Amino acid sequence: xxxxxxxxxxxxxxxxxxxxxxxxxxxxxxxxxxxxxxxxxxxxxxxxxxxxxxxxxxxxxxxxxxxxxxxxxxxxxxxxxxxxxxxxxxxxxxxxxxxxxxxxxxxxxxxxxxxxxxxxxxxxxxxxxxxxxxxxxxxxxxxxxxxxxxxxxxxxxxxxxxxxxxxxxxxxxxxxxxxxxxxxxxxxxxxxxxxxxxxxxxxxxxxxxxxx
Amino acid sequence: xxxxxxxxxxxxxxxxxxxxxxxxxxxxxxxxxxxxxxxxxxxxxxxxxxxxxxxxxxxxxxxxxxxxxxxxxxxxxxxxxxxxxxxxxxxxxxxxxxxxxxxxxxxxxxxxxxxxxxxxxxxxxxxxxxxxxxxxxxxxxxxxxxxxxxxxxxxxxxxxxxxxxxxxxxxxxxxxxx
Numbered sequence: 001x002x003x004x005x006x007x008x009x010x011x012x013x014x015x016x017x018x019x020x021x022x023x024x025x026x027x028x029x030x031x032x033x034x035x036x037x038x039x040x041x042x043x044x045x046x047x048x049x050x051x052x053x054x055x056x057x058x059x060x061x062x063x064x065x066x067x068x069x070x071x072x073x074x075x076x077x078x079x080x081x082x083x084x085x086x087x088x089x090x091x092x093x094x095x096x097x098x099x100x101x102x103x104x105x106x107x108x109x110x111x112x113x114x115x116x117x118x119x120x121x122x123x124x125x126x127x128x129x130x131x132x133x134x135x136x137x138x139x140x141x142x143x144x145x146x147x148x149x150x151x152x153x154x155x156x157x158x159x160x161x162x163x164x165x166x167x168x169x170x171x172x173x174x175x176x177x178x179x180x181x182x183x184x185x186x187x188x189x190x191x192x193x194x195x196x197x198x199x200x201x202x203x204x205x206x207x208x209x210x211x212x
Numbered sequence: 213x214x215x216x217x218x219x220x221x222x223x224x225x226x227x228x229x230x231x232x233x234x235x236x237x238x239x240x241x242x243x244x245x246x247x248x249x250x251x252x253x254x255x256x257x258x259x260x261x262x263x264x265x266x267x268x269x270x271x272x273x274x275x276x277x278x279x280x281x282x283x284x285x286x287x288x289x290x291x292x293x294x295x296x297x298x299x300x301x302x303x304x305x306x307x308x309x310x311x312x313x314x315x316x317x318x319x320x321x322x323x324x325x326x327x328x329x330x331x332x333x334x335x336x337x338x339x340x341x342x343x344x345x346x347x348x349x350x351x352x353x354x355x356x357x358x359x360x361x362x363x364x365x366x367x368x369x370x371x372x373x374x375x376x377x378x379x380x381x382x383x384x385x386x387x388x389x390x
Contacts (some may be wrong), residue, residue, distance in 0.1 A: 003232050006258050010265045013223035017217050034277035084283035142328050152263070152270040154287040173318065212263075 001164035011044065022151050026079060029147035030071075036171050040136050047130070047146040048178055055180035063181055063191060064212025066105075073098050074166035078144065081159045082151030095162055099199070102192040109188030128171075128179055131196035134201070137164070137171030141202065145209050153210055160206015161199045168198025213277050217268055228261050234284055235260050242289055243363035260288045329379050340365050342383065345373075 006164045041047075144163040153159040160180040181187040214299065216224030239253035239260075263284050271280050271321050343354035353364040 003236075003254065003258055003261070004229070006261060007225055007232065009227045010228060010261065011221050014216060014219055014224045016222040017218035019217070019269065019271070019273055048355065078359055082273070083270055083280075084267075085279035086272065086275060152267040152284065152287075153381075154283050207294075 025147050025150055029143040033143035037136040037170050037174045038137035041178055045178040054099050059181045063176045063187055065171045070098055070169035071166050074162045075154040081153050082148055083121055084154050102196050105188030105192035109185035114183055129175055129190040132169040132175045134198055136174045137198045139166040141167035141172040148210055149212050156207040156210040157203050160210055161182045161203035164202020168195035232257055236283055256288055256292055260285050329376055331374055332379060333372055338367045340368035341372045344369050
């Protein structure tokens with residue numbers, strides 16, 4: 001087809017578009033993904049109120065703050081990344097900070113308790129976090145990919161990585177409801193670690209699944 | 213752009229038309245710069261226009277328009293390069309080689325044809341044609357080389373070419389008869 005003909009064809013249907021539609025869809029996807037992650041957790045593991053009551057309030061707050069912080073910073077990034085040609089300096093700096101904090105958590109967990117690090121790594125319930133966080137992250141990741149494809153991300157690898165990061169944080173939050181952290185190094189290693197793994201998977205998948 | 217987003221079709225069409233010229237120039241330049249043929253520049257222009265049309269809700273009204281369109285054009289180019297990296301990229305090289313080989317063969321064939329035709333001409337005419345038409349000498353240079361007068365060279369070339377044309381014609385007729 002000739003380019004001019006194409007332009008005429010495109011000019012036939014020019015309905016008014018709303019600038020906020022993407023933002024709303026993104027929030028819907030985030031809530032939907034979180035709800036699905038919680039459902040998956042409930043179906044597979046079930047919440048344990050007794051474990052939540054017994055565990056240290058400080059650790060619960062820390063875990064919640066960690067998950068929430070990653071989700072908020074990541075969402076800010078993705079909401080900008082979906083719009084082409086916008087300066088990403090601020091959101092990128094925030095994401096780098098988040099990844100640095102998560103990485104420091106993993107390294108710190110090993111550094112603070114070198115003697116019990118083997119016990120942390122091979123403690124009785126460690127497999128649950130390692131398997132379940134990426135598992136619960138799948139639904140939010142798919143929801144985020146779905147909404148990002150409606151947008152127009154131009155850097156697919158970093159957008160995929162951050163989508164994985166956010167999904168991993170949601171998965172970690174869901175996982176924490178079943179099995180609250182028993183110690184600070186546990187948070188650092190078994191929550192921060194799998195979230196970073198999710199980000200890595202997102203970076204690998206991004207260029208393929210986010211194409212538009 | 214803003215009028216188009218509000219549903220003004222004619223403003224939207226005018227915008228796309230203006231963009232298409234710039235996009236075509238951009239893609240042609242970029243493709244040439246990285247050593248790809250600019251043949252797909254038109255396709256890329258159309259793809260980008262479609263993207264700009266279908267993603268116009270992804271334009272932030274508070275931001276500048278040019279970086280937005282530029283980012284989409286750049287993305288379409290990257291996507292095109294990723295898409296065509298393996299399959300078509302390799303194919304292009306092969307095709308190019310094939311074309312070169314074919315050309316060489318055709319050239320050799322035509323040289324052999326010419327030699328066989330020339331062989332059928334009288335020696336004088338053949339020599340005159342070889343010197344003037346094939347070696348590219350001037351009439352006086354050829355006259356000196358062949359030990360003939362310039363006018364004799366001229367006449368020989370003229371008659372020789374005529375005779376060659378006749379031979380080719382006959383050969384063509386013989387081909388058709390067969």
